[in-house]
Amino acid sequence: MTKELSLEEVGRSLHSNAIHLLRHVRTEDSAMGIGPAQASALSVVVFGGPLTLNKLAEVEQVRPPTMSRVVEALVKEGLVRRETNRDDRRSVIISSTDKGTKLLHEGRNRREKRLIKLLSKLDANEIRCLGxxxxxxxxxxxxxHS
Amino acid sequence: MTKELSLEEVGRSLHSNAIHLLRHVRTEDSAMGIGPAQASALSVVVFGGPLTLNKLAEVEQVRPPTMSRVVEALVKEGLVRRETNRDDRRSVIISSTDKGTKLLHEGRNRREKRLIKLLSKLDANEIRCLGxxxxxxxxxxxxxHS
DNA sequence: ACTAATGATTAGCTATGCTAAGTATCCAAA
DNA sequence: TTTGGATACTTAGCATAGCTAATCATTAGT
Structure with missing residues (x-):
């Protein structure tokens, strides 16, 4: 019989699992040819649609200079566009190119395959539990965060 | 009745949850004064006991040179000891100092408080499920990774 | 029309990931 | 026993990503 876990233990265990799960799929992220920060930012742009740099930084919970550099890399690789906002010429609108959208979907598929491979070691009950x-x-x- | 989740959906959901959970506690991690990789490695040493550098790298899913540098930083800050293994003088045993153990527990407490606050929105059944x-x-x- | 506030970038530091190459040690086979 | 390969770790050097401080351009508010 498995011991009952305390709230503390559950928290600690979840934290540890989160770290290791992300490390597990890191391989697939880097197989896209871009780093995790770029992949995550691209994901926001692709799924959430065009937005300003500041907004993107906020969503990604990083500072604007950090996001500015990430976007710069994505632009260089032709994955996103960076255009000055017509309504407020200080700000910049980031939008995905076809290439960016395509790349992201391919990467997501690979990552999911990786997770699925991991999860398929489990039986139906365990999957249900994780769900x-x-x-x-x-x-x-x-x-x-609402 | 809640719909049954497919393997794909469980995988995607776990991935997303892992990202958001880590962002949620990131603040508390950096409040320890050390980076996330150092905090995670220190955690393994404190909770798992002394181990070799290669083993630590393996557990943390990084390459030995990366872990070597992380350990170097921890040693400089007096949080872990690095001693040559008497049985195999090629290898190195990493163990926690009192200072390292103390720091980690303080950080852990902060992080746990944060997670516990989050988890305490749940009822006993839900906690059991997460456990x-x-x-x-x-x-x-x-x-x-075994 | 000034001045203050805002959006983004640049510069420069740190941390953390990698590979390739070097050093020290151990083991095994000639 | 010695020598050659394997193993454990470190060093060197590169890239990504996080931060703050400072700068530039534009907008907004007297």
Whole structure:
């Protein structure tokens, strides 16, 4: 019989698992030929649509100079466009190119395959358990940032 | 009744949750005064006990040179010891100092408070579910790198 | 029309990931 | 026993990404 975990232990365990899960899929991220910060920013632009640099930095929870450099790299690789906003010429609108959109979807597929390979070691009950846990986590993590 | 999640959806959801959970506690990590890689490595040494550098690199899923540098920084700050193994003088045993153990527990407390605050929105059943899921994740994430 | 505030960039530091190459040690086979 | 390969780690050098401080351009508010 498995021991009941305390709130502290659950928290600690979730934290550890989060770190290692992300490290696990890092390989696939870098297989896209771009780093994790670039991949994550591109993902926001592709799925969320065009937005300003400051907004993108905010969503990604990094400072504007950091995001400015990330976007610069993405522009150089032809994955996003950077155009001055007509309504406010101080600001810049970042949007995805076809190449960026295509690359992101391919990378996502690879990452998912990797996770699926990992998850397929489990039986149906365990998958169901992870599914339930995911819903619960989403609920509290999303609620936090609203 | 909640819909059954597919393998793909579980994978995607776990990935997303991992990213957001880590962002959620990032503030507390950096409040320790050391970077995330150092904090994570120190955590392994404190909770898992002394181990060789290669083993530590493996557990942390980074290359030995990377871990060598991380350990170097921890040694400089007096948080871990690095001693040559008497049984095999090629290898090095990393162990935590009192200072390292103390720092980690303080940081852990801050991080845990943050996570506990998040988790305390949940009822006992949901906590139990997360606990079970954590065990399952640990199993496959650790098994992958053995 | 000034001045203050805002959006973005540049410069420069640190941390962390990698590979390639070097050093020290151990083991195994001639 | 010695020698040659394997193993454990480090060093050197590169790239990405995080930060703050300072700068530039533009907008907004007296």
């Amino acid at each position: 339930k846990a995911s819903r619960i986590l989403s609920k509290i993590l999303v609620a936090e | 079970k899921a954590s065990r399952i994740l640990s199993k496959i994430l650790v098994a992958e």
